Amino acid sequence: MTAMRGKAWKFGDSISTDHIAPGRLFHLRSNLPELAKHVLEDARPEFASSMAPGDFVVGGGNFGLGSSREHAPTIIKIAGVSAVLAKSFARIFFRNCINVGLPAIICDTDKIDEGDELEVDLSRGKVINRTKKIELSFPPLPPVMTKILQEGGLANYIHKHGDFRLK
Amino acid sequence: MGKTLAEKIIGEHVGREVVAGEIVVTPVDVCLVQDGTGPLAINQLRKINLEKAANPQQTVLFIDHASPSPRKELANDHIALRQFARKTDCYVSEVGDGVCHQVINEYYTRPGDIVIGADSHTCTSGALGALGTGMGSTDVAIGIALGKTWLRVPESYRFVVYGRFQPGVYAKDLILHIIGMLGADGATYKSMEFCGETIENMEMSERLTMSNMAVEAGAKCGIIFSDKKTRAYLIAHGRGKSYRELRADEDATYERTYEVNASKILPTISFPHTVDNTRNIEHKDCQDVKIDQVYIGTCTNGRLEDLRIAAQILKGKQRHPGTRLIVVPASRSVYQQALEEGTLAILNGAGASIQSPGCGPCVGIHQGVLGDGEACLSTQNRNFKGRMGNPNAFIYLASPATAAATALKGKIADPREVIG
Numbered sequence: 026m027t028a029m030r031g032k033a034w035k036f037g038d039s040i041s042t043d044h045i046a047p048g049r050l051f052h053l054r055s056n057l058p059e060l061a062k063h064v065l066e067d068a069r070p071e072f073a074s075s076m077a078p079g080d081f082v083v084g085g086g087n088f089g090l091g092s093s094r095e096h097a098p099t100i101i102k103i104a105g106v107s108a109v110l111a112k113s114f115a116r117i118f119f120r121n122c123i124n125v126g127l128p129a130i131i132c133d134t135d136k137i138d139e140g141d142e143l144e145v146d147l148s149r150g151k152v153i154n155r156t157k158k159i160e161l162s163f164p165p166l167p168p169v170m171t172k173i174l175q176e177g178g179l180a181n182y183i184h185k186h187g188d189f190r191l192k
Numbered sequence: 193m194g195k196t197l198a199e200k201i202i203g204e205h206v207g208r209e210v211v212a213g214e215i216v217v218t219p220v221d222v223c224l225v226q227d228g229t230g231p232l233a234i235n236q237l238r239k240i241n242l243e244k245a246a247n248p249q250q251t252v253l254f255i256d257h258a259s260p261s262p263r264k265e266l267a268n269d270h271i272a273l274r275q276f277a278r279k280t281d282c283y284v285s286e287v288g289d290g291v292c293h294q295v296i297n298e299y300y301t302r303p304g305d306i307v308i309g310a311d312s313h314t315c316t317s318g319a320l321g322a323l324g325t326g327m328g329s330t331d332v333a334i335g336i337a338l339g340k341t342w343l344r345v346p347e348s349y350r351f352v353v354y355g356r357f358q359p360g361v362y363a364k365d366l367i368l369h370i371i372g373m374l375g376a377d378g379a380t381y382k383s384m385e386f387c388g389e390t391i392e393n394m395e396m397s398e399r400l401t402m403s404n405m406a407v408e409a410g411a412k413c414g415i416i417f418s419d420k421k422t423r424a425y426l427i428a429h430g431r432g433k434s435y436r437e438l439r440a441d442e443d444a445t446y447e448r449t450y451e452v453n454a455s456k457i458l459p460t461i462s463f464p465h466t467v468d469n470t471r472n473i474e475h476k477d478c479q480d481v482k483i484d485q486v487y488i489g490t491c492t493n494g495r496l497e498d499l500r501i502a503a504q505i506l507k508g509k510q511r512h513p514g515t516r517l518i519v520v521p522a523s524r525s526v527y528q529q530a531l532e533e534g535t536l537a538i539l540n541g542a543g544a545s546i547q548s549p550g551c552g553p554c555v556g557i558h559q560g561v562l563g564d565g566e567a568c569l570s571t572q573n574r575n576f577k578g579r580m581g582n583p584n585a586f587i588y589l590a591s592p593a594t595a596a597a598t599a600l601k602g603k604i605a606d607p608r609e610v611i612g
Contacts, residue, residue, distance in 0.1 A: 039376060039466055041576040048556030049581040051258060052265040055231050055272075067583045087377040087410065091576055093312040095232060095328035115410055116381050117312055121328035167215055169342055179330045184240035189217045189342050 028146045029107035029128075031079035035139040036068055038085035042118065044068040045089070045097040054096050061100040078105030081143050083134050085111065089118025098122040098129075108145055110134055110152065123170045126178035132163045147174075194441030196348040197415040198383035201304055201323045201438075212347040212445070221305040222317075223247075223336045225329065226254040226292050228555070229310035231269045233333035234276045246339030248281035250300065254292035255285065259550040262558040282336070290523025290549040293317070293491035297400065298525060302426075302434040303418035308335045313491050313573065315411065318403035319396060320425070321418030321438040323383075326407060346383040346412045347447040350440075353390035355455035360608035362501070363398035364493055364571065364591035366390070367405045368460040370452065372470030380410030382447065385440060390454040391416060396425040397497040404492045405573050408467040429525075459607055461569075462589035465577040473594070473606045481588070481604040484566040485516045486595050488544075490554045493571035494522030496529050498592040503535045505596035505610050506542035512602030517544040518560045520552035542599075556581030569598045 044067045046060060053060040065072045065082070082101060088111035089097065098121045101109060108128035112135075122129035130145065132152050137143065141156040152161040166174065169191055176182040183189075195203065196212075203210045205218040223245075225233045230253050237243045245251045253273045261267040270287075277284045285295050292309065293316035301307055303321035307314060310332040317324025327341070335341045351370060371378075384406045391399065399416050406414025423435040458472035471477050488494070488502050499521060511517045519539050521527035527549050530536045536546055553560030554572040562568055562585035570580075575587035590598070593607035600610060 043556075043576040043578045047578045047581075047583070049561070049578065051228060051555065051557045052263045054228060055235075055265065055269055067578045087380070090376055090410070091312065091574065093310055093314075093326040093328055094229060095310075095330060099232075113377060113380065115377070116412055117326050117328060117407075120331065124328055124330045167344070169215055179334060180236045180240050183242070183334050183338070188338065189340070191215065191217060191342070 028144050029079065030144045031081050031107055032077065033081050033083045033137050033139060033141040033143050034072060034076060035137070036082060036084045039087050039090060040068055040084050041091040042089060042094050042097040043091055046094055046100055057096065057099055057103055060096060061103040064100045064104045073104060076104065076106070079107050082106050082109045083137050084109065085134060086113050088114050090115035093117045095121045095125060098127045099125045102127040110137065123166065123174050124179040126174060128174065130163045132161045136161060194443030194445065196383065196444040196446065197321070197385055197417065197438065197440045198323055198346050198348055198413065200440065201306060202343065202345050204304060205306055210345045212345050214345045215342060216345060217340055217342050218306060219340050220308050220335050221250060222296065222300050222307040223251045223332055224254060224292050224296055224309040224311065224314065225332055226257050226311050227259065227266065227269055227273060228257045229329045231272050232329035233310055233336070234272055236330045236333045237337055242337045243276065243279060245280040245282050245336050251282040251336050252296060252300065253277055253282055253284050254295070255287055256291050256550045257555050258557045259287045260548060288524060288548050290526070291491045291494065291551055293404065294494065294522035294526070298429045298523060303422060303436050303438045308332055308341055312407045313404055315406045315413050316400055316404040316491055318406065318413050318415040319399040320422055321416060323413050323415060325413050346381055348383040348385050349379055350385045350387065350446040350449045351452060352388040352449060353386065353452045353454050354388050355390060355453045357454050357457065360593055360611050361457050361459055362591045362593060363394060363401045365457050365460040366452070366454060367402050368462055368470050368589065369457050371405060371409050371468050372460070374409045376408060376466055376468040377410040379406070382411050384409065384411045384414040386414065386416050392419065395497065396421055397495045400495065401492055408573055459591065459594050461594065461604065462575055464575055464586040464588065467573070467575060467589065478604050482567065483515055483569045483598050483603055485518065485560060485562060485568040486599040487518045487553055487560060487568060487570040487572065488592050488595050489520030489522065489552050490572040491522060492573040493592050494520055494526065496526050498571065499526070499530050499535050499539065501592045502596040503538040505593060505607065506599065507538050509542055509600055511543035511599045515599055515602045517542070517599045518553060519544045519546045521549050523549050553580055569595055569604060571595050
């Protein structure tokens with residue numbers, strides 16, 4: 026996987042799946058490109074229309090808490106976000122990110138400000154903040170999740186391997 | 193070495209001893225999706241040409257979130273679920289049958305099962321001594337097709353609860369108190385295990401409320417031992433043969449143990465916009481909080497016992513004229529019993545709008561979407577900004593008793609003052 030580059034969009038702590046993909050847009054769940062136009066609308070209404078493909082969503086603690094709706098990371102990905110960075114993630118959201126092929130990176134996001142130019146190297150486990158000229162490390166995923174992410178998500182992974190391969 | 197309930201259940205499934213931290217591939221017993229997550233699950237299977245169900249009799253597609261459908265897009269999603277069920281012999285839980293987490297535990301979950309569901313509150317099944325956990329659409333889709341999933345064996349936090357509740361205090365107050373104490377990420381990835389005399393004395397209705405909200409502390413599951421009350425519940429739903437006793441070993445290893453004195457718990461409220469933002473009813477912030485809508489229902493508190501508590505408080509009285517009251521029984525069987533015994537007549541007489549079993553207004557789709565600046569006090573499990581369909585509204589969480597008292601007074605009220 027090549028390094029990803031883009032600008033940081035900062036979000037606070039406890040961004041829920043209702044901020045990302047609100048229940049009032051439930052009827053758009055089978056129309057994901059349309060739903061993606063509203064991504065993160067209830068946290069930052071301008072985000073979807075202002076972000077550029079390749080940019081990063083940078084949250085605080087417990088990012089993605091709440092519902093199991095996989096639509097949340099899916100529309101972040103469809104919008105063109107290269108990865109989500111946060112101090113910590115809610116469990117289901119984290120797993121869903123990997124399952125849809127969206128890197129979810131745990132690092133000290135206090136060291137990233139709005140608009141910072143970031144570069145993320147998944148294979149080395151590094152976030153390079155080019156604006157601040159600092160490097161942040163992040164822990165590797167469990168091997169099963171690395172494989173799923175490398176295949177572009179769980180559906181592709183199962184399509185290719187036919188089953189879960191832990192070894 | 194002693195095992196926690198999570199280690200025991202996963203170990204039985206993989207056929208060897210497991211310890212917290214391991215990653216395993218395990219068979220699953222019950223799979224569920226609902227109308228908000230099922231269509232995506234089906235699309236994923238279609239995309240990889242894997243439209244099948246390994247255990248169709250234990251796979252249920254629920255039409256509960258937008259039920260009956262308020263829009264054509266959602267009606268079309270329902271059609272997709274029914275078509276998939278016809279193709280694979282899975283079961284569809286139809287409009288009016290009820291909320292997935294109520295129905296799955298009335299008719300499917302057995303002690304010791306692993307239940308995966310594309311709905312975060314699948315942890316509710318923990319109340320029957322099962323490991324229930326919420327996942328996304330694709331995870332559950334693969335679970336449906338292959339009959340298995342991968343899991344990390346969770347570390348466990350044990351909650352030993354002792355003492356008797358004061359009158360007017362219930363399991364909902366206890367679990368809100370625990371989440372307030374832990375924080376919304378206080379148990380992330382962990383298994384919460386509830387035990388102690390207070391849990392032993394709880395009826396299944398209350399144990400379901402406890403397990404239901406484990407995910408609100410970030411937990412993977414919230415498991416309770418099975419005992420004679422579990423057995424009685426299964427018998428009452430025609431499933432006595434599914435019973436088995438399951439308890440953690442006395443020498444099991446817990447990452448943390450919390451002791452909670454239930455007799456000290458007061459009626460507890462979660463304030464907007466997070467579940468862990470709790471206050472007890474005597475806190476000054478609970479004074480004079482005007483409430484526009486009260487909602488009694490959901491997988492957290494829409495059971496017969498919950499409706500009875502509300503009816504006891506509202507009997508012969510009228511809701512406050514400035515406060516709407518919405519009641520949604522959690523399942524068809526709850527609705528039927530509440531209808532036959534007169535509980536719904538009392539609530540209707542008190543000015544409630546009683547609606548078809550399902551998720552109701554909790555998910556923000558229909559049946560009670562809030563207006564700008566409005567406040568709702570609900571028995572549901574979540575109060576995030578925008579949860580009930582309007583990011584400019586405010587949601588408070590509480591027990592059915594607090595909800596009924598609030599419906600009478602028009603502002604947040606202490607149920608201990610109105611309990612007969």
